[in-house]
Amino acid sequence: MSSNLAAAHPAPVDLGSLGWDAERARSFASYARSGCRPARVSRVDRGVYAVLTAEGAMRTTAAGRLLAAAAADLSTLPVAGDWVALRDWPDGHTTVEAVLPRRTSVVRNSAGRDSLGQILAANVDVAAVVEALDPDPDAGRIERLVALVLQSGAEPLVLLTKADLVPDVTGLVAQLRRSAPGVEVLPVSSRDPAAMAELAQRVGHGRTLGLFGASGVGKSSLVNALVGTSVLVTRALRADGRGRHTTTFRALVPLPGGGAVLDTPGVRSVGLDDTDDGLRAAFADVAALAAECRFRDCRHEQEPGCAVLAAVADGSLPARRLASWHKLAAELAWQYDRRGARVAAARRAAARRARALDRRGDRHDPS
8 A cells, every 4th residue: 555645835725726627536436435535636736646635745655546547558657647546544544546538638749669648637627738949949840749649638729928039020930830739829928928828728717727838938938927936947048949857747727716727848849649630630731732632642742733743843832841740750659669569569478478378278288
């Protein structure tokens, strides 16, 4: 049994403000009958879970059944943003017994050889791609992250930070909007109270805003501005203009006006994981043009009658955007191939084990 860790903050927490509602209560009903209580995970640190309960904040660990299940599937373990069932034991210990069904999850491909998905955050209502307007916004990174959040089930949003540091905000925002067709793009500055008030309206009671982007784009500054005080450490950019890693863990932070914001560490690379629908949505302009191509299996490379290449030629579709689509589509196809090879290898191994058991049984058959 896991040992309980001392409560970090005794103040009561309004779970309704964090998103607890009738639907979640229904999914929790069986755990309530067995004596569990609900909580929301605010942080995970080496197997220790900081959770928010109606009685206050505390730290705890996972029950043995969750750890056993995680040996086959890490996604069964709680992540920041999850709603969980806590069990209090007679000896004073508390454990996370179960993870409630996730409404949304932002998943990236892990960096390891196993090509497994890693859940960055769960149950965010608005998934915001954060990119700084200064010094050099990366349109390709916006496209990659937009594909990721469009797959999550959450409402997508692009936040262009440090708007106070560029002379032509309108022109730069108009240029970057082409990287996120159909997605709201909002220029903001953490130093602008009006911009922060507008952003806060997108969160509100019972809603969670998730922030996803590279280091140094201003995610932690946004959190501090929304909370109204410094709750996360921020650092200046390096001399070469590249971001510094300040947030090293995912943190769910309740907001004074209701709702919560979930900050994530800056990601150097984000692999796509089962994001074919998200990729199509993120490149809806390319998909619309592709429907006009002469050949249904057109790869938009050098085929005759390609409407996508024609749009690049007349300037209505940036060549950079088509190149980005080719790159992400090839990456996603490669990930599917890797996963298929891994599944096939596992099936062959299982078949070999079954044949070995059959042979062993034949040797001991008295007939």
